[in-house]
Amino acid sequence: MASLTIRKLDENVKTFLRLRSARNRRSVEEEVRVILGELIEGREEPLTPFTAPPAASATPIPQRTGALPEAGVTLIIGGGIAAYKSLDLIRRLKERRIEVRCVLTKAAQQFVTPLAVSALSHERVYTDLFDPQSEFDAGHIRLARECDLIVVAPATADLMAKMANGHADDLASAILLATNRKVLLAPAMNPLMWNNAATRRNVAQLKRDGVVLIGPNSGEMAEAGEAGIGRMSEAIEIATAAERLLRPPVPRPLAGKRVLITAGPTHEPIDPVRYIANRSSGKQGFAIAAAAQAAGAEVILVSGPVDLGDPRGVTVKHVESARQMLEQVQAALPADIAIFAAAVADWRVANEGEQKLKKSSAGMPPLQLVENPDILATISKLTDKRPPLVIGFAAETEHLIDNAKSKLARKGCDWIVANDVSPATGVMGGDRNTVHLISRKNDEKDGEIAVDSWPAMTKEQVAIELVAHVAKSVTGKSREPAS
Numbered sequence: 001m002a003s004l005t006i007r008k009l010d011e012n013v014k015t016f017l018r019l020r021s022a023r024n025r026r027s028v029e030e031e032v033r034v035i036l037g038e039l040i041e042g043r044e045e046p047l048t049p050f051t052a053p054p055a056a057s058a059t060p061i062p063q064r065t066g067a068l069p070e071a072g073v074t075l076i077i078g079g080g081i082a083a084y085k086s087l088d089l090i091r092r093l094k095e096r097r098i099e100v101r102c103v104l105t106k107a108a109q110q111f112v113t114p115l116a117v118s119a120l121s122h123e124r125v126y127t128d129l130f131d132p133q134s135e136f137d138a139g140h141i142r143l144a145r146e147c148d149l150i151v152v153a154p155a156t157a158d159l160m161a162k163m164a165n166g167h168a169d170d171l172a173s174a175i176l177l178a179t180n181r182k183v184l185l186a187p188a189m190n191p192l193m194w195n196n197a198a199t200r201r202n203v204a205q206l207k208r209d210g211v212v213l214i215g216p217n218s219g220e221m222a223e224a225g226e227a228g229i230g231r232m233s234e235a236i237e238i239a240t241a242a243e244r245l246l247r248p249p250v251p252r253p254l255a256g257k258r259v260l261i262t263a264g265p266t267h268e269p270i271d272p273v274r275y276i277a278n279r280s281s282g283k284q285g286f287a288i289a290a291a292a293q294a295a296g297a298e299v300i301l302v303s304g305p306v307d308l309g310d311p312r313g314v315t316v317k318h319v320e321s322a323r324q325m326l327e328q329v330q331a332a333l334p335a336d337i338a339i340f341a342a343a344v345a346d347w348r349v350a351n352e353g354e355q356k357l358k359k360s361s362a363g364m365p366p367l368q369l370v371e372n373p374d375i376l377a378t379i380s381k382l383t384d385k386r387p388p389l390v391i392g393f394a395a396e397t398e399h400l401i402d403n404a405k406s407k408l409a410r411k412g413c414d415w416i417v418a419n420d421v422s423p424a425t426g427v428m429g430g431d432r433n434t435v436h437l438i439s440r441k442n443d444e445k446d447g448e449i450a451v452d453s454w455p456a457m458t459k460e461q462v463a464i465e466l467v468a469h470v471a472k473s474v475t476g477k478s479r480e481p482a483s
């Protein structure tokens with residue numbers, strides 16, 4: 001079968017193919033394949049030679065669909081020398097997965113062509129307020145609203161004057177007046193224009209109206225020998241500012257803090273195949289680890305045997321027994337915050353069998369138990385590496401608050417998260433938890449004990465709430481630097 005070299009095609013056909021493929025987001029080769037398929041099926045799009053720029057082509061504004069990238073920007077390009085930088089801006093926005101639909105003012109078309117803008121944005125370009133093909137369904141309103149942000153780059157003195165005064169006599173100004181989206185302006189003009197009293201008034205008005213400005217920067221002007229404030233911000237700066245408005249940074253109140261968390265049960269071996277365990281699933285501790293990580297903390301999770309995947313971005317140390325857990329906890333110090341959510345076995349078998357215990361005529365083997373190390377008390381009573389905030393969990397089946405209050409005093413920790421784990425609650429292994437945060441008023445050493453009872457929540461919600469309390473408490477407190 002003959003192959004086709006696109007390079008050797010007629011210029012008009014090549015231009016047509018480039019535009020059509022850009023509009024349909026296909027490679028030129030794929031577009032040729034589609035056209036040939038359509039021809040064979042008799043559904044061809046007329047192959048009229050390219051004569052007019054795409055802005056004048058008669059296609060209505062396509063609806064944004066769910067399959068498109070997460071964020072969309074309507075980019076208005078004004079008539080200034082800096083318009084050439086908007087071509088780079090389109091690329092910078094697209095590499096951030098921001099879809100870009102461009103509008104060119106009449107003056108902008110003197111500096112950049114709709115063809116170049118269309119090829120880069122992979123979209124049709126809009127230039128005319130009175131375009132019957134896009135205005136049949138109020139296209140300017142859709143361009144104003146079917147986006148998450150409007151960026152004007154370059155924002156000319158003229159466009160800013162129109163905006164500040166509510167003009168709407170062309171497509172760009174009509175969109176800016178009709179929008180209910182945030183608007184980001186990247187002004188660019190001669191320093192004298194920027195410093196002119198009229199521009200100063202317009203800028204002040206626009207700021208009052210909630211419009212966000214980036215730049216202008218200072219530097220050399222296109223005009224020979226002129227310098228000052230008026231250069232448009234670089235494309236990358238504008239794209240970053242747009243992204244910040246589209247995807248505001250998530251607050252990270254625990255950034256720079258190291259959080260140590262324990263979770264799950266411990267398994268205390270009887271012999272190589274048997275162990276003593278409890279019903280803890282580890283879900284609450286894992287949820288706290290994930291929430292602390294999301295809040296920006298460096299998280300070390302020491303987990304007993306659980307059936308859960310490691311939370312993303314968390315360092316997980318897997319252990320079996322209480323003694324191994326204590327070892328890993330000590331190795332993870334120093335930390336700013338320690339949250340001991342694991343259900344650590346209080347006892348272990350004194351003489352762990354080296355071989356599997358066998359049934360014998362002597363009857364049941366006696367299981368002598370000895371006390372396990374108390375991880376919460378050990379860490380709370382450290383003098384050198386004690387984390388500034390130590391939180392224990394109290395899983396109780398009766399006298400919940402009283403037991404938790406005495407645990408707070410006995411263990412020497414700062415807070416206790418008390419939860420009722422009686423079988424009827426379904427907390428052990430379940431997805432919900434009802435907790436009481438027990439602490440000392442104002443976090444004072446001998447302060448009165450305060451009980452903050454939270455409503456029943458998912459373990460994830462409990463985790464988020466606890467991390468929020470932690471973040472509020474530790475702001476300003478820091479661990480001793482690692483030796």
Ligand SMILES: Cc1cc2nc3c(=O)[nH]c(=O)nc-3n(C[C@H](O)[C@H](O)[C@H](O)COP(=O)(O)O)c2cc1C
Pocket residue numbers: 077078079080081082105106107108154155156157158159188189190193
């Ligand atoms: C070569 C040239 C460069 C221009 N550069 C700028 C500029 O950087 N900033 C500006 O505000 N106006 C500039 N202008 C003036 C605008 O093009 C003019 O005010 C136009 O009406 C703006 O239209 P618009 O705001 O609809 O795009 C320039 C004009 C010319 C001829």
